[in-house]
Amino acid sequence: MTPAYFEFQNAVKLLCGQNALDRIPDELRHLKAEHPLLLTDALLLRLGIVSAVQDIMVAEGCAPAAVYTDIPVDSSLGAVNRIAMVYRESGCDSIVAVGGGSVIDSAKGARLVLSQESDDILSIGGIENLHCGRHIPFIVVPTTAGTGSECTGVAVIRNEQQGVKMEFLSPFVEPDVAVLDARMTLRLPARATASTGIDALCHAIEAATCLQSNPLSSAYCSAAIRLICANVIEAVQHGSNADARLCMAMAATMAGIAFSNSMVGAVHAIGHALGGVCHVAHAEAMGILLPHVLRYNLPAAAEGYAQLLPEMVGWEPAAATPPAERGKAMVQAVEDLLALLHAKAGIPLRLSEVGVNEQQIPRIAETALNDGALIVNPRPMLAQQVADLLHGAL
Amino acid sequence: MKRRLQAVLIAAALRLVHAALVELQELDPAVAEELRRLPVGISYAIYAGYCGPSLLVRWDGERLSRISDTSHPVKNTLRFKALAIAFRLFTGQIGLAHAYAQHAFTLSGDIADVMRLARLVNRAEVHLFPSIVTRCILPEQPGPAVSPLRIYARIFYGFLKSAY
DSSP states (O other), rough: OOOOOOOOOOOOOEESSSGGGGHHHHHHHHHTOOOOOOOEHHHHHHTTTHHHHHHHHHHTTTOOSEEEEOOOTTHHHHHHHHHHHHHHHHHHHHEEEEEEEEHHHHHHHHHHHHHHOOGGGGOOEESSSSOSOOOOOOOEESSSOOOGGGSSSSEEEETTTTTTTEEEOOHHHHHEEEEEEEEGGGTHHHHHHHHHHHHHHHHHHHHSSEEEEEEEEHHHHHHHHHHHHHHHHHHHOOOHHHHHHHHHHHHHHHHHHHHHOOOHHHHHHHHHHHHHEEEEOHHHHHHHHHHHEEEEEHHHHHHHHHHHHHHHOHHHHHHHGGGGGGHHHHHHHHHHHHHHHHHOOOOOOSSGGGGGOOOGGGHHHHHHHGGGGGGOOOOOOOOOHHHHHHHHHH | OOHHHHHHHHHHHHHHHHHHHHHHHHHHHHEEEEETTTTTEEEEEEETTTOOEEEEEEEEESEEOOOOOOOOOOEEEEEEOOOOHHHHHHSSOOOHHHHHHOEEEEEESSSHHHHHHHHHHHHHHHHHSHHHHHHHHSSSOHHHHHHHHHHHHHHHHHHHHTTO
């Protein structure tokens, strides 16, 4: 059904494929950036993954003015404010972020602080409430294929004091340039490949079926799901397959563009709460929660799920499924994929596997209830229903 | 003329929502519990567009009080992007979730705090609108704790006493 009204925005320039990384200095020049702040995390630096970017920048005369690596998993409000401080103290004029969701979202938060000429990310919280501010050139190089954060207008940052993940939504957090180069994900371990792939799948399914879904974002969702289902097992089993890696990166980006324009739903609302309260890794939380939320949503979203079945299993098996069964069959296909990835890569399927216990459930449920993503879930959820779902996933 | 009428009706609806929440604090356990969990001193503002009516409230730990000075700085604000969109929400044509999905408003402040306000407004609407309307525009939730007639009667009496 066509929505009564929708908005769609994506202004990120995408550099995708062979030698994409090598073009970063040229892009920096186009953006009039001469002294970039390179943001990454200590692990990526140690593994030498960042050097692929840094070496190119140095060789082409765009050496970073500073390198910042002290970024915690799930980011933090404190880290964001510190990055902004380092940027100012080091005389930087642009940001290059190399990493997964935590690094990219931290960079987005810091850029927001800088462009709004603030000192504290908390003072500029909200949804679509900011003016454009000062332009800070911003290039993102994802090292996982899952978050899609390289193309979204949202930053998710952990409030370490309150134990919650906060969302900052504004079109002005979108990067200028996103760089997808298979070299950045070739060494990603199988389990991380699988779980981040499921994160992207979750983005696509939720974006296609939530209340804010629209025809443009749905087109991205369909393409993303098709690419994920065709490539995730190959990327897990043969990590050095550059083509499968690039397909997964493209899928994650497309799913990111989709959910940036139509939001997500209960999987993310509860997943953010799990991350905030219990420090469960975001992508693993998505894989655990996804089938439970899909089953819960089925009475309200069966038609939307049915439309995704051909992307999940192919056109012929979808056509052979009776129309009334297609929604349920799509959920089953997701469960089958998760079971396969559990067997091949060891992704967790139960909350107990990631250390969540029964006593934490009331707090997780209460936190999830206050997450903005819950408002657009296709079927409403109250605290009791969130708690029931969590018990089911334990 | 149409715009002026919309503004008058929205202003009335905002006052009605506030009055309903004050009354429901005593009558609806869901509202009482939601208010009880609010941080003491938290303030909210709802603006209908940039030149339209507004409602500013503050929770002092016991009562949701209206702030009459509309220039008062408020931590959490929900601003409808246009008067016409606010009119659709306050006349029961769309619910808050659909308004959000349609980018109908901007939020400043902590989203978690504004989610609390959204649930309170939903509870007020459950009691103020006929069930045939709330079934279409609101997320499924427990029905009214008391009859709408009783709420309207209490609000009417409250307005007579200038209680809001």
